[in-house]
Amino acid sequence: MKQLVILSGKGGTGKTSVTAALAHLASESQYENRFIMADADVDAANLELVLKPRLLEEQDFRGGQVAVIDQDTCASCGDCVAVCRFDAINYTDRLYVIDPIACDGCAACVYQCPTESIAMHEQTVGKLYVSDSRYGPLYHANLFPGQENSGKLVTLVKQRARLQALDENRELVIVDGPPGIGCPVISATSGADLALIVTEPTVAGVHDMHRALQTVQHFGVRALVCINKADIYPAGSDEIESFCRDNGIQTVGKVPFDLTVVTAMVHGEPVTAFRPDAPASVAISIIWEQVLESLLEKVV
Amino acid sequence: MHIVVASGKGGTGKTTVATSLALIAAEQDNVRFMDCDVEAPNAGLFLNPDLDTRKEVGILIPQVDESACTYCGKCAEVCQFHAIAVIGKKTLVFPELCHGCGSCTLVCPDNAISEHLDVMGVLESGPAIHEIDFAQGVMNVGEPMAVPIIRELKKWKPVNTLAIEIRDAPPGASCSVVETIRGAGFVLLVTEPTPFGLHDLKQVAEITRELGLPAGVIVNRDGIGDNAVQEYCDESGIPILMRIPMERRIAEAIASGKLLLEAAPEYRQGFQNILETILVGVHA
Numbered sequence: 001m002k003q004l005v006i007l008s009g010k011g012g013t014g015k016t017s018v019t020a021a022l023a024h025l026a027s028e029s030q031y032e033n034r035f036i037m038a039d040a041d042v043d044a045a046n047l048e049l050v051l052k053p054r055l056l057e058e059q060d061f062r063g064g065q066v067a068v069i070d071q072d073t074c075a076s077c078g079d080c081v082a083v084c085r086f087d088a089i090n091y092t093d094r095l096y097v098i099d100p101i102a103c104d105g106c107a108a109c110v111y112q113c114p115t116e117s118i119a120m121h122e123q124t125v126g127k128l129y130v131s132d133s134r135y136g137p138l139y140h141a142n143l144f145p146g147q148e149n150s151g152k153l154v155t156l157v158k159q160r161a162r163l164q165a166l167d168e169n170r171e172l173v174i175v176d177g178p179p180g181i182g183c184p185v186i187s188a189t190s191g192a193d194l195a196l197i198v199t200e201p202t203v204a205g206v207h208d209m210h211r212a213l214q215t216v217q218h219f220g221v222r223a224l225v226c227i228n229k230a231d232i233y234p235a236g237s238d239e240i241e242s243f244c245r246d247n248g249i250q251t252v253g254k255v256p257f258d259l260t261v262v263t264a265m266v267h268g269e270p271v272t273a274f275r276p277d278a279p280a281s282v283a284i285s286i287i288w289e290q291v292l293e294s295l296l297e298k299v300v
Numbered sequence: 301m302h303i304v305v306a307s308g309k310g311g312t313g314k315t316t317v318a319t320s321l322a323l324i325a326a327e328q329d330n331v332r333f334m335d336c337d338v339e340a341p342n343a344g345l346f347l348n349p350d351l352d353t354r355k356e357v358g359i360l361i362p363q364v365d366e367s368a369c370t371y372c373g374k375c376a377e378v379c380q381f382h383a384i385a386v387i388g389k390k391t392l393v394f395p396e397l398c399h400g401c402g403s404c405t406l407v408c409p410d411n412a413i414s415e416h417l418d419v420m421g422v423l424e425s426g427p428a429i430h431e432i433d434f435a436q437g438v439m440n441v442g443e444p445m446a447v448p449i450i451r452e453l454k455k456w457k458p459v460n461t462l463a464i465e466i467r468d469a470p471p472g473a474s475c476s477v478v479e480t481i482r483g484a485g486f487v488l489l490v491t492e493p494t495p496f497g498l499h500d501l502k503q504v505a506e507i508t509r510e511l512g513l514p515a516g517v518i519v520n521r522d523g524i525g526d527n528a529v530q531e532y533c534d535e536s537g538i539p540i541l542m543r544i545p546m547e548r549r550i551a552e553a554i555a556s557g558k559l560l561l562e563a564a565p566e567y568r569q570g571f572q573n574i575l576e577t578i579l580v581g582v583h584a
Contacts, residue, residue, distance in 0.1 A: 009340050011310010011471035016496065043472040044308055044500040065380070085401055101478055101510070106401030107380050120380075145506040149474035151444065179310040179471050180339035183444035202555035204315065204342035211340060214441040232548075233555035257551075262524045265495055 001165055002295050003173045005192040007216065009208030011179035013200045014228040017261050018284060019176040020050040020270035025288040026174065027135040035172035037133070038161040039140040040154045040188035042126065047176045052268045053131030053138045061141065061153050063125030064105040067098050073117040080109035080118060101146050126153050130160065137164055151187030158188070172295065181215040189216055194294055195223045201236030209240065213249070223249055224294060226287050230254035253287035255280050302465045303578060304484040308500025310471035312492045313520035318468040319346045320560040324571040326430040330463035333428065334456065336480040337470040338421060338437035338449045346559050349434035351424040357437070357452040358420035359400025364391045368412035375404035375413065400448065421449045425456060433458035446476045454483070473503035481507060486578045487515040494525035498532055505538060514581060521546040541577065542570045
């Protein structure tokens with residue numbers, strides 16, 4: 001079984017639109033009925049908006065704990081405030097109160113409280129969803145706003161997707177990754193065989209592509225690059241291509257700026273399914289061919 | 301006055317808005333600008349700061365003095381993150397799991413634990429165009445946690461302490477966004493009128509609501525997509541403060557590293573109005 005992760009560094013370069021289109025194209029390839037999708041962008045989970053899946057199962061995700069002060073026994077000594085490094089304890093209206101959003105869950109205050117008035121409480125911080133879409137099973141999630149994205153929910157989404165893939169002898173997991181380079185990206189990348197970096201030829205896109213590439217290389221994952229909105233700034237596009245050439249990274253395609261992608265999104269369809277002859281669709285089809293080739297390549 | 305520019309969805313134009321707002325604010329007051337998107341900091345590409353000050357930042361992690369340690373295991377017992385463990389006659393620290401809370405140091409009965417800085421990134425600062433005091437956090441590649449870097453960045457105080465502070469937030473709606481927003485006086489939400497833009501806007505709007513902060517929306521790439529952002533803002537009572545239409549010349553200029561106000565000076569008035577609305581609204 002292979003894992004393909006779609007990343008970008010910079011947000012909004014088109015990861016999810018490309019992922020949805022790849023899922024559509026995969027469903028018309030040799031991977032038909034043999035792949036699974038996982039949306040690893042759990043605090044901005046958008047793949048479901050395009051795939052319009054049917055929800056089969058939902059499960060609470062219990063995350064880290066937060067400290068809660070028992071006001072009946074609290075002696076108002078303030079020792080907790082002194083040890084908290086996350087500025088999570090406020091003194092208001094003559095009461096010490098812990099801000100659950102700021103609390104890191106370290107429990108340092110619990111052990112320092114002389115009257116044992118602080119206890120840890122487990123929280124539900126998100127939901128895991130298992131769905132069925134027109135292209136196959138989709139694992140996705142919703143991290144509640146403001147919660148810690150430690151990558152644990154991402155890991156759970158991927159684990160569940162992998163298990164089903166193993167059970168059903170499915171050969172590919174397509175992972176729609178989050179932006180950035182931190183913990184959720186690391187979790188999304190872990191175990192991947194191939195990363196497709198979707199970049200755009202803007203100064204910001206190029207800057208962040210470098211950081212995304214460094215991250216996947218740091219974890220030893222092979223990377224391909226595709227350039228979205230390639231004609232917006234041709235000089236930037238050339239810069240990306242020459243950088244990739246110099247560093248032995250394959251550029252697998254250039255998608256022109258095409259508003260059909262947005263129209264397709266509004267209709268809840270991948271652009272390749274919505275209008276297969278649109279310029280973006282044609283370009284993404286070429287990218288899929290290249291990705292497919294890379295996935296099937298025997299790596300020694 | 302602290303203004304945060306956030307979005308939920310990435311690539312909607314947070315940095316575009318934050319940098320142009322900074323430019324307008326700099327015409328009337330001292331401005332300090334903080335790029336809190338430490339995983340992918342881009343504002344410096346537009347504000348051209350001279351980053352003359354550099355400081356390594358991270359968290360304090362434990363270091364065990366083996367000669368004083370009695371292997372009692374208290375430290376491992378209190379650590380919520382399994383970042384310290386006692387195995388036989390050895391106390392092991394796992395820096396990548398440590399949150400730097402200091403609980404182990406506090407409970408050690410033998411004073412065998414001291415702490416040292418585990419570097420996760422750098423804080424860079426210096427003067428940018430129009431005398432804007434600029435600072436950014438840059439997380440090291442391979443590091444998992446952005447929040448400690450943002451926390452350090454927020455402590456940065458340039459010479460002009462009385463200033464309009466503008467923070468460029470990371471995308472998403474998780475803890476790093478909350479850390480950026482905490483302590484703000486106003487949150488400017490930049491979105492695009494698409495299903496993705498709306499979905500992620502709702503997530504951040506939920507955070508501003510929970511924190512009880514005033515917020516306003518800027519619709520970028522107006523004209524594409526659908527009307528659902530407008531409907532959502534009407535229903536939830538979040539004012540739409542400005543619309544920036546989808547125009548190829550703007551996209552091209554920003555791609556090449558130009559500021560929005562350089563490419564499209566006709567938005568000056570719009571940004572002046574927004575700044576005034578924010579400053580007046582918050583002091584009212």
